[in-house]
Amino acid sequence: MLNLFLLLFAGYIAGLLLPLCCPAKPRIQNILAHGSAGLASGAGILLGVTGLFAPEPWTASVQSTLPFLTFAIRLDPLAALFVLTISLVGLAASIYALGYVTEFYGRASIAVLGSLFNGFLLSMTLVVIADNGFFFLIVWELMSLLSYFLVVTEHGKAEVRYAGLFYLIMTHVGTAFIILAFLIFFQGGGSFSFEAFRHPEQPLSEGMRTLVFLMVLIGFGTKAGIVPLHVWLPYAHPAAPSHISALMSGVMIKTAIYALVRVYFDFLGGQFPWWWGFVVLVIGAVSALLGVMYALMEHDLKSLLAYHSVENIGIILLGIGAGMIFQTFGLTEFAALGLLAGLYHTINHAMFKALLFLGAGSLLYATHTRNMEEYGGLLRRMPWTGVFFLIGAVSISALPPTNGFVSEWLVFQSLFLSFHLPTVLLKLMLPLAAAMLALTSVLALTCFAKAFGISFLALPRSSHARQAEEVPITMRIAMGMLAVVCVLLGLAPMVVVPMLDRVVAPFAGLSIEGKVLALDGWALAPVNVEFSSLSPMALALLLIALSALGLLLAVAFGGLVKQRYYKTWGCGINLTARMEYTATGFVQPIKRVFGAIYQPTVKLETELLKESRYFAKRRHFEFHIEPVFQKYLYDPVVAFFIGMAERLRVIQGGSLHLYLAYIFVTLIVLLLFAV
Template sequence: TSYFLVVTEHEKNEVRYAGLFYLVMTHIGTAFIILTFLVLFQNAESFSFEAFRQSGHTLPEWLGTVVFLAALVGFGTKAGIVPLHVWLPYAHPAAPSHVSALMSGVMIKTAIYGLIRVYFDFLGGEFTWGGGVMVLVVGTVSALLGVMYALMEHDIKRLLAYHSVENIGIILMGIGAGMIFSAYGFPELAALGIIAGLYHTINHAVFKSLLFLGSGSLLYATHTRNMEEYGGLLKRMPWTGLFFLIGAVSISALPPTNGFVSEWLIFQNLFLAYQIPDILLDILLPIAAAMLALTGGLALACFAKAFGISFLALPRGSHAKHAQEVPIPMRIGMGGLALMCLVLGLGPMLAIPFLDQVSAGFVGVSVAERVLTMDGWALTTANFASVSMPGLAIMLLVLSGVGLLIAILLGGRLKSRSYKTWGCGLNVTSRMEYTATGFAQPIKRMFSTVYQPTVKLESEMLEESRYFAKRRYFDFHITPFFQQYLYDPVVNIFLRMSHRLRNRTVVNELNLYLGYVFAALLVVLLSVR
């Protein structure tokens, strides 16, 4: 059914291609999920979850490894982990914005549920610390590469799609840390990791749905997804700009929004690695925390670009110049999600008790009373660090008020006048603005080893003189690493094989075609009997 949601606008070629790509990748994930349950069925002799739970501890270690790896690949494909994420930047831009909000906010999160259920419930949660390390590493790589490729995007919906990869990675960092602590016999820290990962799952569902609805509002008003054609929209669409800003602050993990709370919990869980008696993990988890910090900084830069280029300065496109605020029902949807971003940020005591019940079912320990202190107004992690979200919000308001008061007292007597921006004697135009391309250029150069860009420069010279250029053409293209070195070669191999097979088997006799179909059916029946 999700395929039909993606290809809603099926009359477009790029939408049909994205739908086919999505269908192929999700079928690959489904195949591995089926393999997971078939192996569990062979051991439990039943498809009941209760039978899986009771017989999971009897699995041989190698067979448990097969189950875990199949679940990681299957559910990871559904969630969009690196390198199985390639369908996300195609499917999300192709789908309508409300469908993108549903897919990113809800549908890919079911894969997180499936992975947690298989590891902690069916395999017992004490299977091996190697599984937790694998999830942690995959999550770290997904978070970092997701935000790095998001920074290079000028298509607002492709940018948000890559941020789904990033946030799935952040969720898996919390879950992976919980798996490691569970394997080493630290149930309280394992519970904290699970709670942090699940909290970020909820938070991401809220602020990513808000951002996709915001991108849909921009598309509705400007008829384009290209941020280079936006600009000056805050004056024309103030409510959309406000709601998009709240979503941007939330996904950047800035206080006092919900993204800050869950990422802070994941940070604290990773810092508590010193309690594990393993030097490798004592090094690995703090490195993961450092990568999470880098990811947060890049996410902040990305949404400074997305909001600034889209809503500030002058309009760069004709549609942006004549854009109007979206209808009230669209604003109500965004407003409700923006309010939830603030409520889940200021009131973690509303969500953590419910998440604690889930984690307690997996690790057997309740930690809500130790995490929520001061009657729920503060968060504390294993007597290691504390933060009060309401107190932090009050402090930010007080500091802002003090700053405003100082500005009024010191500058209130100065005469001021409103005038247009000084442009060195020239009239200011949109061509003078800082573009999305220019904003991303320093980061593009800094991480050029990862991006491996292709630069193409062509010059057309004047006929009168070969020293003066008439026209220059510059193209700076980035092909994602895994698409260039993994998927494209595999696709080319299958295309060559299919062409050869077609050339050898193409005939004009119907009975021979029916013979091929019958032979293929026999092979399938014999392989699954």
């Protein structure tokens, strides 16, 4: 395992340094950077798989010269699962980047972009295998900073700079909370090693544990994008180059999920009051619902996908929160099921979200716009991208028999098992969360019917779309790879569940593989076959067989009738793209029904002809939805800080003498204190 790790490390370091060291053509730099990243992530996949099935966690460490800082790594099944996920998406992103970054030749430094890409992947991998609090914070910070630099790749644009700044501030506020939580652990254990966090010399008091719970939730929640800390996500993720967006949305926010599981189930030993799980559950339900609702109103394809990340983090937290509640009441089997469902959805979301972002990148590459209203008819022009995007869309909409459906189904089952809980409040709240999950998933389905339908179907809506061509082969291979993984993750739970079971078993204290799988692994049946069962493979075969039956019936009853092609009826005139339903129009009923959440404002200005008030010369239509969180939560804070800064400006006279006087006065005051 050491060899695999060294290979991974060397690969990323080579990818980090080589492009910077050799002043070559962008083409060479591209191949050097993304080739090494591809090799390193290949090694990462092997490392993840071996780590998952290793009998004992693998550890290694190098002592630094600084006290408390040890470069310690530990690869237990939980870490290995995330290494595997990061590396899989990393491999796809590396292959994709070979083709995609040709867009940036001459516009940005390929050497810098490529080397940051390698550094970002390396820091994410180190985050999940770090075994020392200090070391963890360093790589965590590195990950945040590198991703910031990647977000501002196109720093010539004002909105990109704004997105970058927003992200930078939010992520540091989050890190501050994480540092505080780690300091509390340090106080108890006297060391930054995770082993000391796990088994402190003096156990933390109840109050301190609660404080840790909240700090960690806020700190990592900011990175994960839980509501209301999600506001940076829809700015930062779309601003980055698309393969970076895929990494950020697909895996970077998942490192926060890793950390939450690590702290709650590992460091705190899975011992918590019921309201912790309840808080996580409520945050999950709210994030899921609001995430998808805001996604629906978004017509920038990449922002839409970013909001869907908020939604899916919510679904993951529903599973984990249910697991935590069951854990409190000693229902360990169900606790393991909830956690397993959450982690299953974590991997699935990594795969289909990365796939969708790469798909969005391909559309951007082909059309040079992110606005969905300018797409249309792309399935005929970009058949491969279209098919891959459709697989991603079906998966994220949780439709059977895809992977998204399987993990959401497991989340549903763990919520339904709530009738075993002792209190009526929880017995009611968990099914209510299931109802919110149902609403979320139908809205997600609507959103992707919109995203796919408006982008890929019907007539092209602009010249950009008319001139679009299929993307280079490397980009198609990357998307195809992720699409295949998505399909396999759904059809083969007998491979995925044992892997997840190895992750969950140490925390739950028991293995539930035998309880979740039935029929030699061809069906899922938590917790027994009488309660529920699902066989994705059987459903897939059934759907194929019944489609064939449909074809057969059509031929049997009607014979082989030839079909005729003719243009769509356009009410007597030729159909143009302007007669099509727009993305805005498509979601109008939803905007209206959920008006209380969106608080839409519509502005319609009409300039009439002088001769007649029945004919308009010009119409101007504007519509906004209220950015509630930004307006009522963030703007006041920002205004407060700016106001404070304004007041403090009084002391900033600009005279050197004055500043010297300040220093003098400060010294005197400090001396007075010292005496």
